[in-house]
Amino acid sequence: MTTVSLLRKKLDQKEISSVELTKEYLKKIHENEHLGAFNTVCEDEALISAAKADERIASGDSAPLTGIPMAIKDNICTKGIKTTCSSKMLESYAPPYDATVMEKLNSQNVVVLGKTSMDEFAMGGSSQTSALQKPKNPFNIECVPGGSSGGSATAVSAGLCSAALGSDTGGSIRQPASFCGITGIKPTYGTVSRFGLVAFGSSLDQIGPMANSAEDCGIILNAIAGQDKHDRTTRKHEIDFLSCIGNSIKGMKIGLPKEFFGNGIDEEVKTAVLNVAKFYENMGAELVEVSMPTLKYAVSAYYLLACAEASSNLSRYDGVKYGYRTDAPESYDELIKKTRSEGFGTEVKRRILLGTYALSSGYYDAYYKKALAVRQQCKAEHDEIFSKCDLMLTPTAPTVAYKVGANIDDPVKMYLADICTVTANIAGIPAISVPCGCDKSGMPIGFSLSAKRFDDAKLIGAADIFEKENPHPTANI
Numbered sequence: 001m002t003t004v005s006l007l008r009k010k011l012d013q014k015e016i017s018s019v020e021l022t023k024e025y026l027k028k029i030h031e032n033e034h035l036g037a038f039n040t041v042c043e044d045e046a047l048i049s050a051a052k053a054d055e056r057i058a059s060g061d062s063a064p065l066t067g068i069p070m071a072i073k074d075n076i077c078t079k080g081i082k083t084t085c086s087s088k089m090l091e092s093y094a095p096p097y098d099a100t101v102m103e104k105l106n107s108q109n110v111v112v113l114g115k116t117s118m119d120e121f122a123m124g125g126s127s128q129t130s131a132l133q134k135p136k137n138p139f140n141i142e143c144v145p146g147g148s149s150g151g152s153a154t155a156v157s158a159g160l161c162s163a164a165l166g167s168d169t170g171g172s173i174r175q176p177a178s179f180c181g182i183t184g185i186k187p188t189y190g191t192v193s194r195f196g197l198v199a200f201g202s203s204l205d206q207i208g209p210m211a212n213s214a215e216d217c218g219i220i221l222n223a224i225a226g227q228d229k230h231d232r233t234t235r236k237h238e239i240d241f242l243s244c245i246g247n248s249i250k251g252m253k254i255g256l257p258k259e260f261f262g263n264g265i266d267e268e269v270k271t272a273v274l275n276v277a278k279f280y281e282n283m284g285a286e287l288v289e290v291s292m293p294t295l296k297y298a299v300s301a302y303y304l305l306a307c308a309e310a311s312s313n314l315s316r317y318d319g320v321k322y323g324y325r326t327d328a329p330e331s332y333d334e335l336i337k338k339t340r341s342e343g344f345g346t347e348v349k350r351r352i353l354l355g356t357y358a359l360s361s362g363y364y365d366a367y368y369k370k371a372l373a374v375r376q377q378c379k380a381e382h383d384e385i386f387s388k389c390d391l392m393l394t395p396t397a398p399t400v401a402y403k404v405g406a407n408i409d410d411p412v413k414m415y416l417a418d419i420c421t422v423t424a425n426i427a428g429i430p431a432i433s434v435p436c437g438c439d440k441s442g443m444p445i446g447f448s449l450s451a452k453r454f455d456d457a458k459l460i461g462a463a464d465i466f467e468k469e470n471p472h473p474t475a476n477i
Contacts, residue, residue: 001472004068004162004216011057011067018050018057018067022111025069029113029160032477035141036133037154039074040082041114053109063108064219070105071155071164074115075122076207077196078102081112085198086130087120089317089324089343099196100231101165101207101224108223113161116151120345121314122172122200124148125417128404129347136404137180138475139443143401146176152210153180158477163211163220167197169204170302171397171421174433177210178396178446181435181473183463184210185217188453189428190235192221193228199313201306204425212472214432214463218242221456237454244461250284252462255389259295260420266399268439273395273447276436279466280393290385290392294378295423299415301374302422303351304358304367310348311355317343350411375426382427386452391462395420396433396446420448430456434463435472444473 010016026043046069053067072078075085077095079102084090098106105112117133119126127135127150135151137143138158145154149166153176156164166173168186177184185208192207199205209220218241227236256277261270281287294301319325319339326342329335344352358367385392397420407414424431431450438444449459 001212001474002159002162003212004065004219005213007068007162008064012062018053018111019047021067022046022050022069022113025113025161032158032160034136035138035154035158036135037116037151037158037160038071038114039084039086039117039132039151042081042112045081046111046113049109049111053111056109065105065108065110065223067109067111068162069111069113071113071116071152071161072102073149073152073164073166074118075167075198076101076165077198078112078115081115083115083198084132085121086118086132087343087345087348088131091132091324093323097196100193100228102196104224116149116155116164118151119148119347121198121348122148122167122169123310123347123351125175125414126407127151127176129345131345137401138477139181139401142403143443144179144404146179146401148172149210150176153177153182153184156180156182156210156212157475163209163216165207166210167205167207168425169201169306170418170425173208173210174421174431174446174448175397175418177433178435179401179444181444181475182210182212183214183217183432183434183467184208185221185432185456185459186424186430187221187225187456188430190233191225191454191456193231193234195228195230201309202313203309204306213467214434214460215242215245217432218245218457218460239454239457241457241460244457245464247461248284249280249462249465252285252391253288253389254280254285255288255290255385255392257290257292257295257385257392257394259292260394264398264419265395269395269397269399269445272436272445273393276447276466277393279469283465288389290389292381292385292423294374294381295419297374298378298423298426299419301371301378302418302426303354303415304371305375307351307355308358308368309355311352311359314348314352378423379427382423382429382452390451390458392450394448394450396448397421400439400443400445424450429453430459432459432463434466436470438473
């Protein structure tokens with residue numbers, strides 16, 4: 001397992017150059033094209049960036065991510081490099097600007113290896129709704145890598161990059177991290193700018209890192225976090241996301257919400273996560289049973305809120321402004337109708353319809369307004385829990401990765417797979433997924449830690465303690 005922190009030392013000590021490192025990763029990407037991790041590989045651009053990074057390192061002015069090869073989820077805008085959202089609608093779209101996170105990474109001379117495959121417009125839990133590449137799980141290519149950041153998870157897990165950026169609307173960083181045996185964090189809402197992230201659910205979306213360690217996630221967050229004039233939801237703060245690494249958790253209180261360990265959670269997953277609780281208890285933490293009654297409404301509320309926002313956000317794809325446009329329209333109305341019918345996949349259409357219905361006259365009060373009420377109650381319950389506890393421990397997903405095609409025709413089953421992750425997005429709190437072993441078939445299991453808003457560093461510190469004693473599982477590719 002190669003970490004960003006290890007590569008930083010090797011680069012600064014001149015044990016390897018960024019160009020050499022980049023060539024090794026590009027070679028491995030080409031050797032593993034069958035994994036479908038990338039929609040676009042930026043070979044020429046990566047080597048040019050690596051050469052510039054080597055010059056900066058030679059001058060003694062390297063930043064924490066200078067010369068580090070990373071992958072970027074394909075819904076984060078990259079100037080002059082295609083940003084497709086794994087959709088026919090944006091298959092040929094190359095943005096004329098960089099997302100704020102890309103500007104921050106580029107300022108440190110990061111090497112971008114390519115854009116990773118994903119669920120179309122980040123809508124799905126398996127990355128199999130993609131209209132382009134459909135990524136596979138490196139632990140078993142017959143299984144999904146999770147979604148929607150499945151390509152990023154596959155790339156990191158298979159060693160095709162040192163780390164990657166993903167986005168998380170309802171678990172889209174943490175669930176694939178769990179399925180692929182890596183670490184992924186959804187930061188507190190407002191920590192990282194969403195400017196240049198193709199919007200799905202604007203009040204829920206958050207960009208975050210996926211890597212081989214919690215420490216690496218902290219290094220990347222230090223680079224991309226901060227207030228942005230282009231995103232008024234960002235907050236000015238100066239958090240060192242590595243500040244809690246090495247701190248003891250003795251006396252820390254960790255909440256175990258009973259609803260997360262009930263029916264629907266696989267027994268092997270439950271056992272593995274409870275073993276994590278015992279580990280922390282042995283390290284001096286105090287376990288506290290807590291409750292979150294709104295969990296039974298969380299998935300319904302999340303999909304009403306997310307789909308309502310998606311309905312609005314995706315209205316811009318009309319065949320006029322940019323993106324896919326149908327041939328020979330008979331009228332303006334026909335142009336929009338045919339463009340959207342041909343350009344969007346089934347899952348995207350389903351969510352647009354659901355969101356439009358929830359916002360329509362006569363149904364707004366019955367559905368969307370009630371979902372907002374659940375959101376407020378969910379936030380209140382998290383506030384109550386974190387008034388008693390420092391952290392909350394849950395499974396990341398109710399099961400391990402399932403077979404390709406298993407849930408694609410059963411949207412209800414697919415949506416319920418988000419039960420363990422959506423509450424963090426609804427409440428806007430940070431949450432991290434960390435591997436904690438494998439089931440009897442060899443598929444990774446992940447546990448999740450969450451904390452109150454802007455306690456991201458505490459999560460990284462607690463995750464790091466576990467990782468130092470419990471190495472990540474390794475995919476056999």
